[in-house]
Amino acid sequence: xxxxxxxxxxxxxxxxxxxxxxxHLVVCVDTDADKVARLQAGETTIxxxxxxxxxxxxxxxxxxxxxxxxxxxxxxxxxxxxxVGTPARRSDxxxxxxxxxxxxxxxxxxxxxxxxxxTKSTVPVGTGDEVxxxxxxAAPNKEFSVVSNPxxxxxxxxxxxxxxxxxxxxxxxxxxAKAVMAEVYRALSLNQSPVLFTSxxxxxxxxxxxxxxxxxxxxxxxxxxxxxxxxGTDVQEVAxxxxxxxxxxxxxxxxxxxxxxxxxxxxxxxxxxxAKDANSPVRLIETTIEINDARKxxxxxxxxxxxxxxxxxxxxxxxxxxxxxxxDDMREAPSLAIIDALQGRGAKIQAFDPEGMTAAxxxxxxxxxxxDPYGAAAGAAALVIITEWDSFRSLxxxxxxxxxxxxxxxxxxxx
Ligand code: UDX
Numbered sequence: 001x002x003x004x005x006x007x008x009x010x011x012x013x014x015x016x017x018x019x020x021x022x023x024h025l026v027v028c029v030d031t032d033a034d035k036v037a038r039l040q041a042g043e044t045t046i047x048x049x050x051x052x053x054x055x056x057x058x059x060x061x062x063x064x065x066x067x068x069x070x071x072x073x074x075x076x077x078x079x080x081x082x083x084v085g086t087p088a089r090r091s092d093x094x095x096x097x098x099x100x101x102x103x104x105x106x107x108x109x110x111x112x113x114x115x116x117x118x119t120k121s122t123v124p125v126g127t128g129d130e131v132x133x134x135x136x137x138a139a140p141n142k143e144f145s146v147v148s149n150p151x152x153x154x155x156x157x158x159x160x161x162x163x164x165x166x167x168x169x170x171x172x173x174x175x176x177a178k179a180v181m182a183e184v185y186r187a188l189s190l191n192q193s194p195v196l197f198t199s200x201x202x203x204x205x206x207x208x209x210x211x212x213x214x215x216x217x218x219x220x221x222x223x224x225x226x227x228x229x230x231x232g233t234d235v236q237e238v239a240x241x242x243x244x245x246x247x248x249x250x251x252x253x254x255x256x257x258x259x260x261x262x263x264x265x266x267x268x269x270x271x272x273x274x275a276k277d278a279n280s281p282v283r284l285i286e287t288t289i290e291i292n293d294a295r296k297x298x299x300x301x302x303x304x305x306x307x308x309x310x311x312x313x314x315x316x317x318x319x320x321x322x323x324x325x326x327x328d329d330m331r332e333a334p335s336l337a338i339i340d341a342l343q344g345r346g347a348k349i350q351a352f353d354p355e356g357m358t359a360a361x362x363x364x365x366x367x368x369x370x371x372d373p374y375g376a377a378a379g380a381a382a383l384v385i386i387t388e389w390d391s392f393r394s395l396x397x398x399x400x401x402x403x404x405x406x407x408x409x410x411x412x413x414x415x
Contacts, residue, residue: 004077007084018162020058022187027073039066047328074110083120093269108138118147128200145177148200150207156326168195171203211267225255257412258295260323260332300341312346317380320387322356330359352376388413
């Protein structure tokens with residue numbers, strides 16, 4: 001099939017490259033000409049293991065192109081995916097759908113022949129209906145369907161999650177669109193990845209409910225971790241014990257400094273807004289958000305406590321800045337709130353992260369970036385592990401003991 005992917009961000013680049021590797025002809029569209037030029041030159045603009053190779057291979061095979069010309073890409077496409085950002089609105093936390101609606105309007109003007117328009121971005125329930133209305137109004141005599149196909153990609157594992165998903169969720173309202181989407185994902189059904197066809201609105205809520213549940217699960221084990229510190233129990237053993245119940249499952253039970261990233265914070269917030277608007281508040285998720293936000297500040301208190309209650313003028317070494325390992329993404333990373341709180345109490349911060357320091361330098365002030373973990377630990381009153389990069393799992397403690405001012409290691413990830 002001929003696919004146009006509107007938006008060449010984390011989701012658009014991975015989805016576009018993977019669809020191309022399924023044999024489809026993909027054109028990724030972005031408004032950012034610099035980004036498009038870099039992508040055309042074979043550069044990826046995000047750190048995602050395996051993506052550069054996948055893009056190069058499919059680019060060479062002539063199945064993957066990048067352009068700023070949305071109209072041209074849409075005109076020749078059978079399927080148009082809208083994979084633009086839906087950030088939380090600063091004012092009230094609702095998902096900001098302006099980019100989605102702008103894309104829908106432009107797509108409407110450019111489609112020729114029956115086209116399936118797919119929202120891949122995470123959008124509130126009912127957005128597909130609104131896109132339907134926008135396109136019908138802008139292109140009254142054109143044939144099209146609007147479909148929901150949310151992504152469940154974890155950064156750092158996105159390609160594997162795309163090619164070997166637990167399931168593909170597709171929200172369709174007509175048989176013709178269903179047949180087209182079955183064809184788009186045929187390569188997956190060949191390796192038995194279940195495709196769930198449901199209504200568009202069900203599909204939209206499945207995405208939010210899934211992320212909110214995962215965020216709540218993490219917050220649950222984080223509270224059990226705090227309780228464990230008081231009871232002298234080991235939260236990792238408790239997590240292992242409950243996770244052996246198949247109804248609970250072992251994943252997403254790693255206690256830590258709180259969840260961050262580009263999805264959980266914005267999707268949980270958007271769901272609570274959506275629920276409030278529907279006069280059916282999701283109080284468990286409201287509480288999850290409150291606990292998670294407070295946790296990051298609470299972690300700073302833990303560090304200050306480990307330094308005897310005062311960090312004024314002390315150097316603190318930070319290992320890991322990104323919101324999780326195997327990504328360069330700093331969005332809502334716990335390190336931001338923790339470092340801010342420590343600096344507020346007079347600490348001097350030196351930090352190391354294998355991939356995130358370039359992005360971190362954009363959002364952190366007054367932090368010295370080191371070349372390796374030992375550079376971050378030199379002269380420090382405490383060393384804090386915030387992100388569980390593999391390279392932090394085998395630190396040379398003798399060397400740390402030599403170079404640190406105090407032998408204090410605060411491991412916020414239990415590695
Ligand atoms: C998430 C969802 O997993 C994915 O399905 C969705 O499409 C996008 O959002 P992502 O945000 O990339 O993916 O990362 P994920 O691995 O889910 O971790 C999210 C946050 O939870 C991170 O801050 C991570 O550190 C934290 N986390 C995750 C924990 O604290 N403990 C865990 O056990 C797992």
